Amino acid sequence: MPSVGAALGGGGATAAPAQRPRRNWVPYALLLPGLLWLALFYATPMVTLGSQSLQEGNVYDGFVFTGNLSVYPQALSEYWPQLLRSLGYAATATFFGLLLAYPLAYFMAQKAGRWKNIMLILVIAPFFTSFLIRTLAWRIILSDGGVVSDFFERTGLINLLEWLTLTTGGTLLNSKFAVMAGLTYNFLPFMILPLYAALERLDPRYMEAARDLYASGWQTFRHVIWPLSLPGVVAGTLLTFIPATGDYINSRLLGNTQTVMIGQVIDSLFLRVLDYPQAAALSFILLIMIVTLVALYVRRAGTEELV
Amino acid sequence: MTEHPSGDLCLEQLSKKFESFTAVNSLDLTIPEGSFFALLGPSGCGKTTTLRMIAGLEDPTSGTIRIGDVDITHVKAHRRNVNTVFQSYALFPHMKILDNVAFGLKRRGDKDAMRKAQEALDLVELGHTAKKKPNQLSGGMQQRVALARAIVNRPNVLLLDEPLGALDLKLRRQMQIELKRIQSEVGITFVHVTHDQEEAMTMADTVAVMNAGNLEQVGPPADLYDHPASTFVANFLGQSNLLTSRVTGLGGDGLATADCHGHEIQVAAEHIPTGVRDVFVGVRPEKLRLDRSGRNHLDGTVTDASFAGVATQYLVRLPWGHEVTVVQPNDGSPRARVGESVDVSWEPGSEFVLDASQDQDAGMFDTGLRDA
Numbered sequence: 001m002p003s004v005g006a007a008l009g010g011g012g013a014t015a016a017p018a019q020r021p022r023r024n025w026v027p028y029a030l031l032l033p034g035l036l037w038l039a040l041f042y043a044t045p046m047v048t049l050g051s052q053s054l055q056e057g058n059v060y061d062g063f064v065f066t067g068n069l070s071v072y073p074q075a076l077s078e079y080w081p082q083l084l085r086s087l088g089y090a091a092t093a094t095f096f097g098l099l100l101a102y103p104l105a106y107f108m109a110q111k112a113g114r115w116k117n118i119m120l121i122l123v124i125a126p127f128f129t130s131f132l133i134r135t136l137a138w139r140i141i142l143s144d145g146g147v148v149s150d151f152f153e154r155t156g157l158i159n160l161l162e163w164l165t166l167t168t169g170g171t172l173l174n175s176k177f178a179v180m181a182g183l184t185y186n187f188l189p190f191m192i193l194p195l196y197a198a199l200e201r202l203d204p205r206y207m208e209a210a211r212d213l214y215a216s217g218w219q220t221f222r223h224v225i226w227p228l229s230l231p232g233v234v235a236g237t238l239l240t241f242i243p244a245t246g247d248y249i250n251s252r253l254l255g256n257t258q259t260v261m262i263g264q265v266i267d268s269l270f271l272r273v274l275d276y277p278q279a280a281a282l283s284f285i286l287l288i289m290i291v292t293l294v295a296l297y298v299r300r301a302g303t304e305e306l307v
Numbered sequence: 308m309t310e311h312p313s314g315d316l317c318l319e320q321l322s323k324k325f326e327s328f329t330a331v332n333s334l335d336l337t338i339p340e341g342s343f344f345a346l347l348g349p350s351g352c353g354k355t356t357t358l359r360m361i362a363g364l365e366d367p368t369s370g371t372i373r374i375g376d377v378d379i380t381h382v383k384a385h386r387r388n389v390n391t392v393f394q395s396y397a398l399f400p401h402m403k404i405l406d407n408v409a410f411g412l413k414r415r416g417d418k419d420a421m422r423k424a425q426e427a428l429d430l431v432e433l434g435h436t437a438k439k440k441p442n443q444l445s446g447g448m449q450q451r452v453a454l455a456r457a458i459v460n461r462p463n464v465l466l467l468d469e470p471l472g473a474l475d476l477k478l479r480r481q482m483q484i485e486l487k488r489i490q491s492e493v494g495i496t497f498v499h500v501t502h503d504q505e506e507a508m509t510m511a512d513t514v515a516v517m518n519a520g521n522l523e524q525v526g527p528p529a530d531l532y533d534h535p536a537s538t539f540v541a542n543f544l545g546q547s548n549l550l551t552s553r554v555t556g557l558g559g560d561g562l563a564t565a566d567c568h569g570h571e572i573q574v575a576a577e578h579i580p581t582g583v584r585d586v587f588v589g590v591r592p593e594k595l596r597l598d599r600s601g602r603n604h605l606d607g608t609v610t611d612a613s614f615a616g617v618a619t620q621y622l623v624r625l626p627w628g629h630e631v632t633v634v635q636p637n638d639g640s641p642r643a644r645v646g647e648s649v650d651v652s653w654e655p656g657s658e659f660v661l662d663a664s665q666d667q668d669a670g671m672f673d674t675g676l677r678d679a
């Protein structure tokens with residue numbers, strides 16, 4: 001089709017030469033490093049892992065690719081309790097993390113004033129110590145005769161934990177309780193920071209408008225603060241739930257044989273049992289489960305009028 | 308449940324201090340039920356703070372707030388039957404327009420919230436936007452939604468904090484008319500805060516002028532304009548020519564004589580504050596004429612003339628160097644030129660007289676051009 005200008009002007013020399021749209025390649029170039037990184041360190045290991053799960057053999061005679069899918073149902077039927085347990089522990093840690101982090105983040109973002117930065121540094125401070133050492137420290141914190149253990153005994157809270165079968169034998173350590181407490185503690189900053197970012201952006205004038213429109217403190221939270229902070233809640237719960245599900249440090253250092261999580265299983269299949277196909281298959285199962293859950297969760301949260 | 312007192316809104320000795328800074332100083336005001344009341348003053352004079360105290364969003368340092376006979380000074384914001392249209396609108400961004408408008412009704416458990424909210428939206432002619440989100444509307448539309456969200460609750464008092472501040476001039480004029488229409492339709496007491504003197508005068512039944520936390524004067528717009536009680540009000544509300552004079556004696560006809568830089572002029576005796584001899588005689592620019600038709604006259608030289616369609620504004624230098632502003636309607640009479648010697652005259656009684664112990668230029672540079 002000739003351009004309108006050319007049609008009207010008879011296509012004479014007065015018509016401006018048609019401008020060829022110049023492709024701007026800069027944005028694509030900017031993508032390149034990230035894509036390369038993903039290809040090298042994400043896609044390649046995934047493919048390797050996938051192919052490994054479909055191999056048969058052992059570490060001495062070598063593995064051969066057979067495309068045998070039966071390793072998946074086998075792994076599932078053998079380790080489903082650990083899988084479910086992992087999801088349960090991670091969900092509990094996420095729930096209590098949210099419960100602890102939300103008020104703290106709200107205070108920091110809206111009320112702390114000039115203490116804001118100091119509090120932020122305190123939240124980040126644990127990262128200066130390694131994850132492993134922090135978890136080991138919890139062994140000391142929860143040990144028999146310690147302050148925490150004393151407190152639980154004096155207040156009788158230990159009986160409640162026993163009754164809930166979160167601890168056994170009257171000790172806090174090496175129990176479900178210890179694992180979940182460790183998970184909650186270790187991933188708390190990942191909950192606090194996105195919540196803080198969301199609540200920091202929350203304009204206090206919306207809260208005033210709600211008060212002005214007859215909303216009580218609770219109603220203001222329910223109808224204004226909470227919905228406006230949902231992006232932070234979604235980010236924080238994902239950043240806590242996902243790594244907590246695959247964690248194997250807390251269950252190993254703070255738990256017992258009844259609290260083994262799936263990360264711990266994969267770890268020992270890879271490094272001790274040397275059953276690579278089974279380990280790879282379990283890794284994939286975990287991945288698929290988490291991706292499915294996250295997709296469902298984000299869709300559900302998305303319908304809750306995210307801004 | 309919320310109480311629904313009705314009656315006049317009374318502020319008594321209302322003060323607010325932020326640490327050592329006094330933002331509102333011992334305010335005494337009675338705002339009649341059902342009136343359109345404007346709180347006018349330059350930015351930073353404490354208007355917003357006053358509104359926030361009435362809304363319950365700020366605790367007064369001292370003083371009381373009553374609606375009718377009910378003391379609401381310490382009633383929580385969400386239990387006051389008072390609503391605010393915020394300067395920033397503060398529409399909830401995550402809610403549809405209709406849900407925004409229904410918010411207050413729902414919090415009070417009104418079963419009919421949605422229908423009433425739709426009616427309120429129709430009242431501000433935005434019924435068709437019910438399903439939209441606030442960020443899909445223009446500033447002017449958001450402003451009307453904020454208004455609907457407040458009036459739908461039928462509060463005893465509606466507080467409007469510079470509601471038109473963010474709108475362009477044309478839209479402002481439209482909304483001023485619209486607001487007046489809505490106020491007379493719903494009959495709620497409106498307390499309208501503004502730093503725009505023209506807006507206050509065109510809209511309100513009663514205007515209160517504030518300056519640096521203090522109340523300067525309260526009254527109908529015409530009273531404030533014709534008889535300002537201070538140089539601040541005289542300069543802040545429209546333009547004033549203040550002539551330094553000294554009262555010399557009483558004449559007949561209720562007139563007094565005064566000496567204005569060696570020229571004898573006459574003023575209405577009743578306009579002179581009691582017990583004051585050194586005064587400013589104030590004359591509004593449109594009450595001065597460039598001829599000898601008034602009984603008071605002075606001579607001067609035109610130093611500037613600016614044509615503005617319906618009228619021409621002149622600057623005339625008087626013999627002692629003071630410049631006065633004269634506004635003449637362009638009614639076909641010949642116009643004066645710059646450099647021309649002219650007579651400036653006015654009729655005794657058309658002036659106001661102020662105590663000369665005040666700052667002559669108070670309120671001069673706060674003509675509402677600055678933003679709040």
Ligand SMILES: Nc1ncnc2c1ncn2[C@@H]1O[C@H](COP(=O)(O)OP(=O)(O)O)[C@@H](O)[C@H]1O
Pocket residue numbers: 325328330348349350351352353354355356357679
């Ligand atoms: N929360 C506050 N803390 C300290 N000073 C304040 C606070 N709110 C207002 N002020 C001061 O009080 C004065 C009056 O403010 P405001 O009522 O907002 O004025 P206006 O609305 O007339 O422009 C201003 O000088 C302002 O800086």
Ligand SMILES: [Mg+2]
Pocket residue numbers: 351354355356469679
């Ligand atoms: Mg203000």
